[in-house]
Amino acid sequence: MSDTTPLARGPVAVATPVVRDGWELDARVATGPLTLSDESPLAKVHVRAPFDGASRAALGVGLGRTARGDLGTGDVLVVGSGPGEWLVLGAPGTASALRASIEQRLARTGEFTTVLDLTHGRALLRLTGPTAARVLAGVCAIDFSDAVTPDGAALRTSLAAVVTDVVRDDRSGVPSYLLHVERSSGQYLADALLDAGRGSGLEMTGFRGLG
Template structure:
């Protein structure tokens, strides 16, 4: 059996911000009634987090849970736990109209860190970043590709995309984070 490798194989670079491969992450797409008690219990059992509100991401003791749409969540857990988390969700949601799918190997995650990370993302994403708080998430585009972005802390962000376009996303972020391209809107 081959060993799992992240799409960007640990790449990292510096420019206006630090851009780095976030490494292998367990990612589970969970669909169902986000308002149901069973969903809340399943998410809590799997991650320790609560079901997030609209366009928010919540952190628990064993993972994060991101709102993706009115009936969809993305759970981010350690890569080696993804299969076990799907089993927990399947067990907790037995009898409910819900699905849990391990999409870890179909996604890539890129970390951006630095005070100008928002400037870098503003160059490629059609998002109003003025009131984008820590814990906010958006599904959007990064230039020509589908992506989800969220704010981890004041100076740290995550971008998730399909693994098949990870190199494009990487090259794009490296290009727009080169010094000299400050947008200057968020100082």
């Protein structure tokens, strides 16, 4: 197989394509402080388990919060995305191994759980910059101030009329939000955010990953 042949594409249009880890990514590098990137190539594993049981302890985080860790596949971000629901994000190409690792870990709890790989069925955007909260306020009524939604907070709400998991995951002290939606809504949400952030200089940039 040629290493220039993409195996998968994210839902957001790519201006400058490059192939990495089997995905067609955007190689653009924004020069401004406020950026939006398509992070859909990240592995996305969805977990359902009892709300407050042994599985919660095994995953290391409760509702509305996030935690970094290593579940056997390298650095991952575990998100308490809903009552009895978790979203686990990992590096591109690790979804199968990540799912197997989570299943093995949760099997030891004795609880009934489901673990699904949603990588290709969901979109994931990252909005980063000092004024990112202002852009989100243009498409949502939630208070994204540091006091209400600090770094490490997670919630499910509506952005531009699209049900979205919003995960605050700051980068080097700069506010940053991961936005997890159905794949079919990815381009629409990206366009809505770019429109809301036009006055603030929001630019599309290339894939950034979890690191």
